Amino acid sequence: MIRYEWKKIFERRLNVIAMLLGYILIGICAFNYVTQERFYDEKTDSYIEGIEAIRMGQARAKAQTDVITEEYMTELISEIQSHDMDLESDEAYMEVIRQLGDIFYFAAKSYTDMRENIINKNALRELDLTDGARFYEHRIEKITDYLNCDFSYGNYTESEKAYWVEKAEHTNIPFRWGDQSVMNYIWELVFVGVYLLFVVIICTSSVFSAEYESGAAFLLLTTKYGKDRMIWSKIAVSVLFVVGYLMGGALLAVGSIALVLGLPGADLPVQLWNSVIPYNLTVGQACLCNLAIILLIGIALALVLLCSSAGLRSSLATLVIGAAIIIAPAFFPMSKKSGLWNHINYLFPVRACNLEEMMGSFVSYKMGNVIISYVVMVVIVYTVISAGALLLIRRAFVKAK
Amino acid sequence: MELILDRVTKQYKNKIAVDRLSTTLKEGVYGLLGANGAGKTTLMRMICGIAEISSGEIRLGGEEIGAMEGRYRDLLGYLPQDFGYYPNFTAMEFMLYIASLKGLNRSYAKQQSKLLLQKVGLANEMRHKIKTFSGGMRQRLGIAQALLNDPKILVLDEPTAGLDPKERVRFRNMIAELGKERIVILSTHIVSDVEEIADWIFLMKQGQFIAQGTLEDLKKHYLEVAGDEEPEKFNLEKLYLFYFSEEKI
Numbered sequence: 001m002i003r004y005e006w007k008k009i010f011e012r013r014l015n016v017i018a019m020l021l022g023y024i025l026i027g028i029c030a031f032n033y034v035t036q037e038r039f040y041d042e043k044t045d046s047y048i049e050g051i052e053a054i055r056m057g058q059a060r061a062k063a064q065t066d067v068i069t070e071e072y073m074t075e076l077i078s079e080i081q082s083h084d085m086d087l088e089s090d091e092a093y094m095e096v097i098r099q100l101g102d103i104f105y106f107a108a109k110s111y112t113d114m115r116e117n118i119i120n121k122n123a124l125r126e127l128d129l130t131d132g133a134r135f136y137e138h139r140i141e142k143i144t145d146y147l148n149c150d151f152s153y154g155n156y157t158e159s160e161k162a163y164w165v166e167k168a169e170h171t172n173i174p175f176r177w178g179d180q181s182v183m184n185y186i187w188e189l190v191f192v193g194v195y196l197l198f199v200v201i202i203c204t205s206s207v208f209s210a211e212y213e214s215g216a217a218f219l220l221l222t223t224k225y226g227k228d229r230m231i232w233s234k235i236a237v238s239v240l241f242v243v244g245y246l247m248g249g250a251l252l253a254v255g256s257i258a259l260v261l262g263l264p265g266a267d268l269p270v271q272l273w274n275s276v277i278p279y280n281l282t283v284g285q286a287c288l289c290n291l292a293i294i295l296l297i298g299i300a301l302a303l304v305l306l307c308s309s310a311g312l313r314s315s316l317a318t319l320v321i322g323a324a325i326i327i328a329p330a331f332f333p334m335s336k337k338s339g340l341w342n343h344i345n346y347l348f349p350v351r352a353c354n355l356e357e358m359m360g361s362f363v364s365y366k367m368g369n370v371i372i373s374y375v376v377m378v379v380i381v382y383t384v385i386s387a388g389a390l391l392l393i394r395r396a397f398v399k400a401k
Numbered sequence: 402m403e404l405i406l407d408r409v410t411k412q413y414k415n416k417i418a419v420d421r422l423s424t425t426l427k428e429g430v431y432g433l434l435g436a437n438g439a440g441k442t443t444l445m446r447m448i449c450g451i452a453e454i455s456s457g458e459i460r461l462g463g464e465e466i467g468a469m470e471g472r473y474r475d476l477l478g479y480l481p482q483d484f485g486y487y488p489n490f491t492a493m494e495f496m497l498y499i500a501s502l503k504g505l506n507r508s509y510a511k512q513q514s515k516l517l518l519q520k521v522g523l524a525n526e527m528r529h530k531i532k533t534f535s536g537g538m539r540q541r542l543g544i545a546q547a548l549l550n551d552p553k554i555l556v557l558d559e560p561t562a563g564l565d566p567k568e569r570v571r572f573r574n575m576i577a578e579l580g581k582e583r584i585v586i587l588s589t590h591i592v593s594d595v596e597e598i599a600d601w602i603f604l605m606k607q608g609q610f611i612a613q614g615t616l617e618d619l620k621k622h623y624l625e626v627a628g629d630e631e632p633e634k635f636n637l638e639k640l641y642l643f644y645f646s647e648e649k650i
Contacts, residue, residue: 001498001501001502004490004494004497004498004501007487007489007490007494008487011487011488011489011490213485214484214485214486215481215482215483215484215485216484216485216486216487218446218449218451218479218481218484219479219480219481219484219499219546220502221449221450221451222449222450222451222474222477222479223474223499223502223503224471224474224475224502224503224504224550225471225501225502225503225504226474226502227470227471227474228471229502230502
């Protein structure tokens with residue numbers, strides 16, 4: 001039975017075209033990320049592009065330091081301050097920033113206030129180095145300051161503050177340093193996986209409705225296993241398809257880059273993206289975690305659409321619903337008044353799939369005395385949605401009209 | 402085996418599609434005749450358990466069919482009207498797919514599929530994709546799938562639609578043969594099909610049986626209601642036209 005349900009998915013031309021386009025998109029992105037990398041070579045005063053630029057970036061990071069120590073940060077910032085120039089200026093970029101590369105941005109971001117949306121490069125210029133860079137101490141202070149802020153949509157409770165500070169304090173320090181460019185591409189490609197969710201929508205929207213649209217449902221439902229085994233086969237095939245297709249995309253993305261460049265930087269801490277991140281994860285683990293979340297969201301989305309496909313009996317309506325679930329929340333603004341709305345808003349697929357942003361956002365959910373971290377909440381919500389949809393699919397499909 | 406319809410009613414909001422129909426069906430061929438919208442398809446779907454019964458019940462061997470669930474469906478063969486086939490499946494794949502839904506084991510399903518495809522004249526096309534089939538060939542395939550599980554109740558909604566005259570004759574013979582050991586319920590617009598093969602004919606109008614019986618019974622009925630003075634010229638079409646001449650057939 002599974003074999004035939006599988007065949008039905010692959011016999012629709014639209015599905016096959018969508019699947020191929022999804023993978024072509026991944027391939028193009030992988031190619032672009034690698035070829036667009038640029039590295040400024042001081043010796044020749046020119047930019048090197050592509051794979052060579054990545055290799056030179058790796059060599060530079062290795063030469064800079066292995067570990068982000070207090071001494072190293074003090075020395076680095078002192079060197080930056082010695083130029084005594086506006087770090088937002090073009091001159092500063094030419095003379096200081098492009099030579100330092102990623103470590104400059106890492107340092108500047110680390111000293112930028114958490115409420116600012118863009119990196120304040122001059123935060124490094126203004127830093128008082130009398131007691132050294134106080135990098136890790138400053139990190140905790142920065143987090144604490146943020147948690148103590150007055151937010152128009154509601155403040156952190158004392159227990160939430162304590163929860164996050166404790167998590168931040170338990171982050172492994174000092175951070176190891178290294179070049180993350182390859183892992184950054186992989187991260188970006190994992191996020192491109194969100195676009196593959198559109199393929200999931202296209203391929204699952206017709207699983208049940210097509211049977212009604214063609215009239216075959218009336219035949220299938222009169223067979224011995226038409227009201228149970230067949231429905232479970234369709235669900236199993238759809239979930240297998242989602243997992244297989246998204247994993248295939250991930251393998252294509254990671255494989256194509258890893259084949260050329262390997263996976264250097266996978267073991268670096270995720271704090272190199274944003275020093276305030278309070279999770280003890282390596283970049284590689286974060287990529288896997290995000291992939292797992294995209295898979296979970298993909299499965300939940302597929303099950304919701306199967307439910308809609310079975311209940312509405314229209315592929316087009318289901319397709320529109322699926323696209324709306326992905327696209328519409330991207331335009332939902334964050335509220336300045338309602339913390340509840342913001343907490344709901346964070347859980348929509350388009351945000352939940354971007355773990356990098358969410359990991360450094362200190363979003364937690366307080367349920368009575370229990371504080372649930374954002375990542376755990378995403379897992380809970382999408383698991384509950386999946387289970388709910390799973391229970392409703394059969395009822396929706398067999399419901400006589 | 403008795404299939405009992407006991408005041409079976411189907412109501413859609415303000416419209417009654419099937420109105421308190423009661424009858425008992427035993428082995429044989431039952432023909433449903435009626436204009437579009439008479440309630441034939443709805444009644445067939447209720448018999449197949451895919452349309453909810455608003456009131457009344459259908460029982461098989463004393464047991465309500467809804468409660469029998471898979472056991473009832475195991476006894477059922479159904480050919481819906483105008484149903485979609487999977488265009489990229491071959492005839493054999495389609496048969497095996499339906500066989501798996503009917504719970505037949507693979508080797509038996511293969512053997513049975515070959516046999517039935519042969520019976521409906523599709524033996525040479527079993528490896529061809531359904532999208533290459535004509536309407537008549539698809540209809541024959543539909544009938545073959547309905548017979549896969551050797552059903553005790555066979556429900557055929559417009560089985561001869563799309564068949565050419567030669568195929569129709571072959572079909573009539575096949576259905577008449579099948580009716581010897583099972584309940585066969587068929588609906589059609591083609592009066593001569595019913596006349597030829599049905600042991601018992603129901604004339605449906607506005608969800609009710611307005612006349613029923615053997616061809617002989619219906620002849621008597623016609624002579625009574627129409628007052629026709631030429632009984633030797635009676636055929637079912639006359640009765641049909643008597644009731645439905647103003648409706649779209």
